[in-house]
Amino acid sequence: MGPPLRLNAVAFVSAQNHPILIRTFSQPKQDELKYHYIAHTSLDVIDERITAAGATKSTGCYLGLLYVEDVAVYGFMTPTKVKIIIALELSDNVVRDADVITIFKALHTAYRRSVANPFLRLNVPSDNVTDHSLLVAAGGQKWKLFRQRIDEICGAVTLPGAAA
Amino acid sequence: MNVPAATSSLSPAILALAEPPARLIDTPAMDYFLIEVVNALRESSAVAVARTKKLEQEMVDAGLLPPPGPSAVAGASAASKRDSSFRDSIGSGISRSESAQGKSLVDDEEEGVRQRLEAIGMHVGANIAERLCHDRSLFTDTLDAVKFVCKDLWSACWDKQVDNLRTNHRGVYVLQDNAFKPITRLSTWEGRADGIRRAKLYVAMPGGIIRGALARLGFQAAVIPEITQLPQCTFQVKLPKG
Numbered sequence: 001m002g003p004p005l006r007l008n009a010v011a012f013v014s015a016q017n018h019p020i021l022i023r024t025f026s027q028p029k030q031d032e033l034k035y036h037y038i039a040h041t042s043l044d045v046i047d048e049r050i051t052a053a054g055a056t057k058s059t060g061c062y063l064g065l066l067y068v069e070d071v072a073v074y075g076f077m078t079p080t081k082v083k084i085i086i087a088l089e090l091s092d093n094v095v096r097d098a099d100v101i102t103i104f105k106a107l108h109t110a111y112r113r114s115v116a117n118p119f120l121r122l123n124v125p126s127d128n129v130t131d132h133s134l135l136v137a138a139g140g141q142k143w144k145l146f147r148q149r150i151d152e153i154c155g156a157v158t159l160p161g162a163a164a
Numbered sequence: 165m166n167v168p169a170a171t172s173s174l175s176p177a178i179l180a181l182a183e184p185p186a187r188l189i190d191t192p193a194m195d196y197f198l199i200e201v202v203n204a205l206r207e208s209s210a211v212a213v214a215r216t217k218k219l220e221q222e223m224v225d226a227g228l229l230p231p232p233g234p235s236a237v238a239g240a241s242a243a244s245k246r247d248s249s250f251r252d253s254i255g256s257g258i259s260r261s262e263s264a265q266g267k268s269l270v271d272d273e274e275e276g277v278r279q280r281l282e283a284i285g286m287h288v289g290a291n292i293a294e295r296l297c298h299d300r301s302l303f304t305d306t307l308d309a310v311k312f313v314c315k316d317l318w319s320a321c322w323d324k325q326v327d328n329l330r331t332n333h334r335g336v337y338v339l340q341d342n343a344f345k346p347i348t349r350l351s352t353w354e355g356r357a358d359g360i361r362r363a364k365l366y367v368a369m370p371g372g373i374i375r376g377a378l379a380r381l382g383f384q385a386a387v388i389p390e391i392t393q394l395p396q397c398t399f400q401v402k403l404p405k406g
Contacts, residue, residue: 054304057304059301059303059304061302078297079297080293080382081381081382103178103182105183105299106178106181106182109184112294116295152181153178156177157178
């Protein structure tokens, strides 16, 4: 068994391309801004991939390796148009697609569990157009459990895998 | 053919997080709950309407509002209803302008219940759609999304699929269910017509569920439920062209 995957950062972007949550796990704390920038750049690459996939009529959710810029950036778009972007540290061993898809599914589950909570949106009408104003609040106090779930996923990823 | 977990470099913990065990619900308990929800919301709506009327009356007494003429009442009640609806976290854009003249208290309450049911339905529908999209591929077009509603959403909520889907290819879809689950057991002493009138309230929440699901998928739709004959219900869905 080789060394495990290292998850550096996770970003959720809403359907209207507003950031929901960007969470970083890398050691040097000053790298937060770099991952905001990476998430922003990934949006363009995602748009390209989606239009290309639309032209060839292949509609997978997993968008694969978007680009590499000292971290490997992978993208995933759910059918509800929420985009999930993760940055994995570059390493020598092969990263399997199936593993990355599993990580994305776990992140999607955490997202939909938190978003389903009606108490987080009490003061805003359930209007999709103004969605972004309250989703940006996902960095705030009330969404603590969402951040905890994401941290749990990161912890589960970086644990050494089951012995072969 | 399942790939054994040992060949993956991920721990079993994250595999469990990615595919959580499905949480199930007791159907009869859910059916009873949905029936009682309408009664509970009727009480709640009556209280809310009484509160706004009292507020209006106080404002008229204090001289802040002109004495009630028909248009003034409609304007004030529309404004205060909008305020109370924001406070009660319902935001569906149902038009209130028809409530101008001759609006009785009963209609106010019925409309209030309907709005609350639809708002609850929108929230439920959006989250059910998010859950059902877990293993799915992206939607290719509007028809794909409507078919998702007709098959996956209907089976998850009401244990069957829609019986008939018609479209005019210009963004209007008609979903017809010949034995719609929430109203199959509905009957009243006063005959068929009264049954149909009462059933209209019980299909408000399913209408909201459809609207919420389509909204979460990115389609702003208007959903109008119609009942002509008791166990049969049709939903007219108007989507913007595209």
